[in-house]
Amino acid sequence: MDRQVASYGARAVLHTLREAASAKEYGDSVDQLPAEFWQLTGPGSGRLETRRVGT
Template identity: 45%
Template sequence: MNYAEFVEVVARRAGVPSEKAEAVSRATLETLTDRVTAGQASNIAGQLPRELRQHLHKTTTAIGSQNAESFALNQFVERVARRAGVDVPMADAGMRAVLSTIGEAVSKDELEDLVSQLPKEFWEIIQTGAGVEVRPRSA
């Protein structure tokens, strides 16, 4: 999937214009990077269009860690809204569209690795929207 296709799929799923789909895609990927480990963010980035990869680079936090933060889905949506400069309903629809599109764009193995780092409420979004059955890998 190339960048234009990714954005078009997100826009259609979220019911938003392409420019909003781009902003929400960037914000969702940046927020996803907060929620997963640096290695997982890098692995996902490698399977997405080049234009999206920069938004999945984990930066070092104030305490020097590149670990995943633990926060709930509603907090995820609030962060997306702030980063994208959109309201919460648009951020929610966009985030769901982006996660679903990631579910189609990456390999099944990478998708299983991703959902293993996320609570069930996240992987249910990916599975439902992308039309794939995905379960976290067992440790």
């Protein structure tokens, strides 16, 4: 699987989690992910955004 397909799939999972969980549950879950995933947690604009732990 290439990086673009993997990024799309991971972003879809995170988007679904964001819709299904409360803001606190989502934040707590994402804060436990390795730094490589932080950039996938930004808005679904297609643009990657860096996310810091605890924000």
